[in-house]
Amino acid sequence: MLKIDSVFKTFNPGTINENRVLNGISLHLEEGDFVTVIGGNGAGKSTMLNSVAGVFPVDFGTITIDGKDVTKLSEYKRASLIGRVFQDPMTGTAASMNIEDNLALAFRRGRKRTLRWGITAKERKEYRALLASLGLGLETRLSDKVGLLSGGQRQALTLLMATLVKPKILLLDEHTAALDPKTAAKVLEISDRIIKQDNLTAIMVTHNMRDAIAHGNRLIMMNKGQIILDIKGEEKNSLTVEQLLGKFAEAAGEEFTSDSAILG
Amino acid sequence: MGAIILGAISLGTLWAIMTLGVYITYKILDIADLTVEGSIATGAAVAAHFIVGGMNPWLATGIAILAGMLAGLATGLLHTKLRIPPLLAGILTMIALYSINLRIMGKSNIPLLRTNTVYTGVATAFGIADKNLSILIVGLICAFLVSVFVYWFFGTEIGSAVRATGSNPQMARAQGINTSTTINIGLVISNGLVAFSGALIAQNQSFADVQMGTGSIVIGLASLIIGEVLFAMKTNSFKRVILAVCLGAILYRVIIALVLKAGMNPNDLKLFTAITVAVCLALPVGREYFMTVTKSLKRGEK
Numbered sequence: 001m002l003k004i005d006s007v008f009k010t011f012n013p014g015t016i017n018e019n020r021v022l023n024g025i026s027l028h029l030e031e032g033d034f035v036t037v038i039g040g041n042g043a044g045k046s047t048m049l050n051s052v053a054g055v056f057p058v059d060f061g062t063i064t065i066d067g068k069d070v071t072k073l074s075e076y077k078r079a080s081l082i083g084r085v086f087q088d089p090m091t092g093t094a095a096s097m098n099i100e101d102n103l104a105l106a107f108r109r110g111r112k113r114t115l116r117w118g119i120t121a122k123e124r125k126e127y128r129a130l131l132a133s134l135g136l137g138l139e140t141r142l143s144d145k146v147g148l149l150s151g152g153q154r155q156a157l158t159l160l161m162a163t164l165v166k167p168k169i170l171l172l173d174e175h176t177a178a179l180d181p182k183t184a185a186k187v188l189e190i191s192d193r194i195i196k197q198d199n200l201t202a203i204m205v206t207h208n209m210r211d212a213i214a215h216g217n218r219l220i221m222m223n224k225g226q227i228i229l230d231i232k233g234e235e236k237n238s239l240t241v242e243q244l245l246g247k248f249a250e251a252a253g254e255e256f257t258s259d260s261a262i263l264g
Numbered sequence: 265m266g267a268i269i270l271g272a273i274s275l276g277t278l279w280a281i282m283t284l285g286v287y288i289t290y291k292i293l294d295i296a297d298l299t300v301e302g303s304i305a306t307g308a309a310v311a312a313h314f315i316v317g318g319m320n321p322w323l324a325t326g327i328a329i330l331a332g333m334l335a336g337l338a339t340g341l342l343h344t345k346l347r348i349p350p351l352l353a354g355i356l357t358m359i360a361l362y363s364i365n366l367r368i369m370g371k372s373n374i375p376l377l378r379t380n381t382v383y384t385g386v387a388t389a390f391g392i393a394d395k396n397l398s399i400l401i402v403g404l405i406c407a408f409l410v411s412v413f414v415y416w417f418f419g420t421e422i423g424s425a426v427r428a429t430g431s432n433p434q435m436a437r438a439q440g441i442n443t444s445t446t447i448n449i450g451l452v453i454s455n456g457l458v459a460f461s462g463a464l465i466a467q468n469q470s471f472a473d474v475q476m477g478t479g480s481i482v483i484g485l486a487s488l489i490i491g492e493v494l495f496a497m498k499t500n501s502f503k504r505v506i507l508a509v510c511l512g513a514i515l516y517r518v519i520i521a522l523v524l525k526a527g528m529n530p531n532d533l534k535l536f537t538a539i540t541v542a543v544c545l546a547l548p549v550g551r552e553y554f555m556t557v558t559k560s561l562k563r564g565e566k
Contacts, residue, residue: 053438075437075438076436076437076441076442076443077440079437079438079439079440079441080440084438090432091432091434091435092435092438093432093435094427094428094431094432094435094436095431095432096427096430096431097424097427097428097431098500101427101428104424105424105425105428105436105439105441106439108421108439108440109439109440110440113421113422113424113425113441114420114421114422115417115420115421116420116421117419117420117421118419118420118421118423118424119424143500145500161439
């Protein structure tokens with residue numbers, strides 16, 4: 001479903017701030033794969049997701065989604081294939097627009113926007129039902145501005161928007177990192193449910209090793225712009241945090257350094 | 265006194281169209297677009313040029329709208345294609361338009377005395393003797409039609425995409441919206457309305473002048489803020505906001521008429537307007553300061 005082939009990305013090339021973030025990374029995902037991604041700060045996790053989303057052009061390599069080479073496509077053109085939820089709850093929604101407008105915008109992802117009315121009565125009914133399924137009480141607040149929602153509510157709404165039109169690939173970029181533990185668990189639970197229900201292909205970046213182990217069918221660990229560990233199947237199911245830390249030290253030749261990942 | 269107020273209200277309806285244009289860029293797109301200082305005069309210049317040439321005033325006004333839209337597109341392309349910051353892009357177009365407006369008019373001022381205008385047309389058609397009344401009728405109808413258009417457009421799929429772009433461009437792109445296109449659409453519509461307003465104002469004041477745009481962005485902002493603060497503080501309804509913007513433009517004209525009547529030197533008008541806008545924009549800061557001061561005073565008393 002997704003093929004990342006030897007992708008390189010260097011930020012600020014030729015300057016004192018030169019930073020090679022992706023170092024010939026390759027990753028192939030089958031349909032229905034749910035991959036969790038862990039790695040220290042600066043490992044290139046977010047950059048990998050952003051290069052799939054087309055936020056910037058990559059320096060080298062190709063990215064193929066569902067057999068389509070998207071390497072040269074701009075961000076908004078790729079959007080029809082991709083659903084995204086971001087780390088910052090502010091990023092995924094338009095705060096000054098109301099809940100139903102946000103959903104209606106997402107519903108038209110990948111379609112031609114015309115001079116027809118921006119939302120129909122039929123859609124409104126569907127949105128109400130979908131919001132009710134989140135269990136956050138949003139179904140009665142369709143005309144409330146999204147800016148009034150809490151971080152967790154906004155992430156849940158963004159998740160709904162990202163999957164309203166079934167994406168070929170769902171990118172979750174530390175989407176629970178800014179939330180309190182209870183809300184984070186709730187949003188993770190909703191993510192899991194939607195991914196299973198729609199049999200989505202997904203990549204979830206997380207700082208939390210426990211979450212990375214508990215979710216998905218495959219776990220990769222990144223370091224210095226490359227994948228240094230790729231664990232799937234039975235091995236992933238029986239994995240523990242201690243084993244993971246050991247494997248990291250083995251593969252990277254150094255101790256894992258992100259405290260929050262260990263303690264979280 | 266009644267005639268002064270009536271005159272101010274009818275002028276206000278013409279400025280309401282311009283204020284709706286400023287609303288689109290400043291509030292919806294979140295861009296302070298200085299193109300308007302040039303495009304309002306462009307609207308006036310184009311309309312005056314064709315009216316003096318004997319064209320039907322409505323047709324001339326229509327061409328003025330197209331000219332304004334073109335000016336908006338110029339700013340939009342400078343910003344989206346050449347990546348020039350929007351404020352600077354607007355300034356560049358504004359400066360360029362000064363020369364272009366002089367080219368259109370061939371001189372710095374075209375008088376529209378004893379020519380047909382949209383107002384004389386309406387006055388003869390309906391047998392209205394009072395000039396201000398015919399201006400009011402034309403102004404109200406035009407402002408109403410523009411309001412309906414703005415309400416309709418920003419409710420459509422494309423209009424929603426423009427709103428999303430102003431609210432959160434990153435989210436808009438993630439939802440498949442070409443934000444360059446939507447920014448251009450917003451600027452084109454906005455400056456089309458501003459030029460429309462300029463064409464109507466020129467026919468109202470019986471001349472087009474290359475200087476007439478100076479300070480218009482501040483007048484637009486003042487009208488916008490007055491309207492929002494007084495009529496749309498606690499509403500989510502877009503209809504209500506549009507109405508508030510129009511009322512703000514009218515009220516601004518009435519206030520100006522009254523302070524002039526009270527004896528203010530017309531040369532001080534722009535200073536007065538600038539201070540009004542600065543005070544209104546500073547209201548949240550003032551409120552915060554006032555609240556902390558009262559809080560600490562109360563604490564001191566204990």
